[in-house]
Ligand SMILES: Nc1ncnc2c1ncn2[C@@H]1O[C@H](COP(=O)(O)OP(=O)(O)OP(=O)(O)O)[C@@H](O)[C@H]1O
């Protein structure tokens with residue numbers, strides 16, 4: 001019971017990160033491999049705010065602002081000039097940005113892991129099960145954020161423009177949509193979600209280091225691919241699925257050392273059966 | 288007065304010169320067509336006017352203003368609208384959502400609703416299918432949707448790129464009737480067509496484009512009777 005619960009909340013973290021990958025892929029048609037490192041940026045923003053005596057609420061705000069600024073600047077400086085060039089060039093650039101962020105973090109904060117003085121939330125008992133309050137908060141807030149995002153994309157003018165850009169940039173421009181602005185907004189939203197993910201992540205493991213974003217980044221990317229890259233509900237389902245599988249594996253002693261292998265096996269299985277992922281859409285070729 | 292004036296427009300794809308410096312104009316209130324064979328550069332012309340393809344040299348003037356350097360999305364609120372080649376409706380969205388996107392520059396929701404009602408009177412087929420996903424519409428219905436969507440921005444200049452492509456003869460007639468009708472409501476039209484006969488029959492003037500250069504221009508009626516046009520484009 002508590003395993004499932006922890007799995008769901010870890011899944012919510014993966015889902016929040018996966019949304020950043022999937023939305024950017026859907027709209028800018030690129031794999032932003034530096035997205036995982038935005039979580040690390042957020043974690044250091046939280047670390048610094050808390051170390052300076054700031055409240056955890058303030059830390060969250062600072063993390064969101066810092067991550068959004070990073071997301072927008074990275075897009076403007078590194079990716080925008082490459083728009084229209086080969087996907088490989090963009091991919092290499094994204095990997096370069098990822099290393100750059102990690103190196104700069106290392107220069108500023110050092111390579112060693114640092115403990116983040118997070119508030120401890122403790123746990124509560126439901127029946128016989130002991131459930132961590134941090135997990136409850138993560139799950140509830142994560143669900144609210146994702147519901148909000150879904151409503152935003154479906155029902156607002158900007159959300160519809162995002163859908164339009166993801167389907168056909170040229171046609172979107174003919175509608176009078178400023179495609180560059182929509183791409184910027186997408187990076188901003190993805191980064192804000194990553195900032196939320198970083199605070200939830202620190203609630204589980206209150207420690208940060210320059211490579212903090214790598215593993216959750218890769219897991220979330222896997223989740224996005226499982227769900228069907230480009231699909232928003234797909235990223236949510238993929239993230240939750242991966243989180244639950246991970247926690248279940250970790251709770252079974254024989255499986256525990258192979259947790260990551262099991263997760264990637266699931267990815268491979270799903271892609272064998274459905275190469276476009278669970279909710280991915282086959283794109284009709286344009287005539 | 289020229290609403291749209293294109294002067295020495297040159298567009299290249301890498302080393303290929305798709306447009307070799309073409310000039311033409313569309314006067315306020317006219318229907319002008321641009322005819323030419325496959326690969327002549329018609330779509331390139333349409334897309335470069337709307338900022339979808341960068342212009343190498345030359346000028347495009349709309350309503351007295353040079354628009355080369357204006358980002359494409361800003362041209363829509365200025366009154367330019369285009370029905371692109373191949374329709375390019377948003378396949379995963381409903382008819383209704385497509386029409387709402389056509390009114391992207393319009394922020395007044397009430398006005399958008401009224402405009403959609405008006406479009407649905409003009410295109411009854413769309414009215415019956417507001418909730419249908421556009422990708423499941425027939426080719427003809429998608430063409431109607433692409434036209435309705437382009438009309439949602441209340442253009443002064445409507446540009447259509449091969450609206451008759453892939454339609455049955457009956458639907459082709461319908462599409463041309465709609466264009467004529469829309470023109471009567473005071474909208475200037477620039478029409479690109481392979482169906483030269485139909486295009487010339489509703490146009491005031493026309494230009495013939497051949498491998499990136501304009502080779503002929505004149506009154507549509509004269510071109511309809513021109514021997515070389517007859518041979519090359521009217522299949523007579
Ligand atoms: N993206 C592109 N890259 C390279 N060359 C292109 C590209 N788009 C068009 N061309 C070339 O430019 C020329 C003009 O193409 P364009 O699409 O404008 O012709 P068109 O007159 O619209 O033809 P059609 O009637 O078949 O639609 C063609 O030779 C075409 O091969």
Ligand SMILES: [Mg+2]
Pocket residue numbers: 329330331372449
């Ligand atoms: Mg064409």
